[in-house]
Amino acid sequence: MLDLKIGSTAFKVGVVSISIIGVMILSLLAYLDQDEQVLLENLDGAIGKDVTTHGLIVGVDSAADGSTMLLLSDGNCTAEVLIEKGAKGLEVGSSIRLKGEVRSYGNGFILEVPSKRSLEVIEGAEAHDDSGPWTENTIGTLQGMVETAYWTGPGSSETVIRANSSDALKGPLRTVLICRRVDHLPGAGDLVLAQGLRKSEGNVLCYGDSSLKVLFKAVPRTADLISLVEQISRSPTDAPIGPFTIMGYLRSEPGTSRYLTVGESPDGGRLNIRVRIPEGTVPVHRGDLVELRNCTLFWDTDQMRYALEPREMVLLGPYGPWKLDLGSVGDQLRYYIGTPVSISGTICIIDGTAFLKDDGSELLLINHTAEMVEGASGTLIGPLGFDGLTTRLFMDVGKGEWVT
């Protein structure tokens, strides 16, 4: 009869046997329970699934709530990873293997990992060496001076740097840093250190604010427009990048274009340069004296010439009054709102309201004086106004002058 009391030999053998069999069963279950191994390029077809994948950390972007975003690359494509908690210590350049769930994210997808415990560092960041020749899809650092930087979308920007060829860091002369998940733009002339994935044509893919460090912030200096344009003409490749503060006169009337031309004098002159109009600029007009603050020089690929991009455009002195022909200006009149203009015509009174008429066009007059009677001819000088309710242009005679 088999003795199965606790402590009996049979019981002990039974426990040991069950333990061994149990471990085997658990191993089998763990094997069957393994997540699907998916390459980064195939993650978009695995939305909603738990997967295991691997890649090289291109960039790390930590948020205040403890979550971390990673950009992974496997040489063929990149994918974003959200680690919900505790991803400190992860370094750019480390090769990792991770388990997570693929979720829809915007127009694409994201791999969501609950915590750092779901990922394993296969090879540390110290294993990569960026001192050798430029090799695509490897992590590299690059130091250089910013030529220009601009937003390409929310949290995305491009920064063109002129890599310092005399530096030990061997980069091409001009490199475009394609930056994702960045909150700040460097300024032209800043000395930056970029770290990211080396791409074709000398581009570098950077990810997160920490991927682009400003080592030296350039201080804007006052420059002379004539000297700058002459220097560009003389030696385009050595043109200074900026940042500058420059004064000049508007040589063109701002229209629908994002650009206008700034020259050395309000009504002519030999030297001028195209300027990209910064957002939030007050209405300005041809001939106005403006100050272009913190502006940088960039190569306008559309026009194949240099242009200036100021962070701010300040009106120093309006030019005028502009002598306008009411009949021929037509719709262009609205570009002179707020600017002193000089317009000639004949007074026309309709139901007690005065108008200045010329060649079929008319301009509403308010606060007209007694001497402005029907049929009187003369010239009105004053600022042009705009009534938002009636969407009509007008001139306040009380603020101007009527010359017969």
Next chain:
Amino acid sequence: MIELFVLLVVFIILGTLLGVFTGLTPGIHVNNVAIVMLSISPFLARLLSDISGLECWTALLLVSAAIVATSMAHTFLDFIPSTFLGAPEPETALSVLPAHGMLMKGEGYQAVYISAVGSFGAIVVGFILLVPYRFLVNEPLNGYDVLKEYMVWVLLAVVLLVLVSETARLPYKPVRGADGHWQMEKGPLSRVVGVAAASFLFLLSGALGTAVFDLDVSSPFGLPSSVLFPTLSGLFGTSTLLESIRGGAKVPPQRAEDPDISAKDVVAGASIGGTAGSVVGFLPGMSGGVATVVAMIFRKDNSPGSVILTLSAINTANSFFVVAALFLILRPRSGAAIVVDELIQVTEWNAIMPPFALSVLLISALAGSCLGFFLTLYLGKSLSNLMPRIPYGPLAIGIIVFITIMVLIFTGPMGLLVLFVSTGIGLIAPFVGIRRSHAMGVLIVPVIAMFW
């Protein structure tokens, strides 16, 4: 600020009381409480934010402080059931024999007293070693970077040391008894058989660890799950309880007098124990149980009091340095530390002054230890004559049922299977007669595989 301090005190007291519960209840570990705390932490954080207007991270820091106080108080109080019920945890397993010897001489309270002094001495040593460790582990000496390079060899050396130091002499020679039945007898190779049995347990536990860490357990109630919970509960909790149910010798009346301990013994025990416990706090997969084995190999004085003092110091120092290691090497080295790491944003201790979160946790560790010390002495004296009379069988069965229900709630049916298998493996050590600490292979083997 005053409000935060008051809340910190409240959470430390709550944590210490939880430590009293986990320490006095055989089979219930700090990790179990920590996992429950992790599960309810979003609710606690919201409650605290609503009541006191605290930010979420401050509330979670308070919960972490409570967990640290629990783990520190636990290391003081877990010696009471080890002594009076003979229900040890892996950390206190080696001290059961000398403690049991003292219990049988009516000196159970004295054993508890010595243990509490050893644990408190380790806290003092811990605070003395803290700043030197900061410079040794991180800048400028960067000792951990060096250790990482050779980690796999360090771990293998410790494992080898622990296995070879297994002193059990097991019977292996089949002989026919007078009654005609075959039975095993000891022989010249009994020691080798003991080491082989220890190695078998270590490797089987390692295989269990390798299997379960790839296993996906989930709570049927959507609670955070950790496969560590059923694994460690089975290896060191339920198996210990099942085994101890079999015991039950008559315990003589106990004397409730404070023992005489020499200052020299306290300093020596706390220093050796504190240092051993602190080193193990930085090694992955290693526990206080492993540190005790290593420390006992090098220890000369094997009187019961000295052994208890040293081993208690190791246990407490290990729990203390696990907290420090989290901020020095950014690696959680215990279940409680894993939970703290999940709860708060841990920043590396690189400056001279510790980070704010570590300072709060150290205050909590010190306060939890002080409260734990006095509570251990008080409860040790109060329970010295009561505890041996507790009907241990029904109590142990009740705790096993409780653990099983908790495992089911937190890890589902798959967790129950893990608990069942790991309980079986946990029973191998007492059945064969070797140390249960070899079952730490469950953590060490996967860690070695990872570093390899």
